[in-house]
Amino acid sequence: MISTSYRLAPENKFPAGLDDCEAALNWIGAKVAEIGGDPKRVAVSGASAGANLAAALALRHPDKVKAALLFYGVLGNNFDTPSYLRFGDGSFGLSRQGMQTFFNHYVSDRKEHDDPFVTPMLADLETLPPAWVCAAECDVLHDDSAQFYDKLKALRSGDAFVLATGCTHGFINRFRHLPAAHEITKSAAAFFKAKV
16 A cells, blocks of 8 residues: 655645646556556545545546545535535534635636546546445535445446445544444455455
């Protein structure tokens, strides 16, 4: 496993972070064999904004990425979904207003909200490598993940959706304390082993 950092908005707007992830993917392609990896078994993964970047990177390079593991990602740009309206006051972590602010900070122009590399939900998902998609039940982004998976399911089979029941945004960071985080991580690993 290789973890990478990337430039952050608002100081570095789209596509700076995605370009950094692309540079990391290219480095991995060139160096992975040297460090004992298999260049034919490269998957991308991320949580929240990281899942957005992982999905965008997989869409940009389906030839290099063999699977995408997406934890409660920022995948759509509809702030009126039932989960945004239900959990949007921020009591469970992210708020609807905060997410709108983050979205506007990420791009230079609001027209970019509809760029499929900003909003992967709007992309032609047929080219996306096999995807494992996780939603946290008590999260404004729940419907982003559920709707993204539904769009995939309408196109093809072989992807997976997992619901983290009773969990809030960011739950995977509490791996040592939440049994659900452990189980969800095992699910993602099993999908990777089966697909890559």
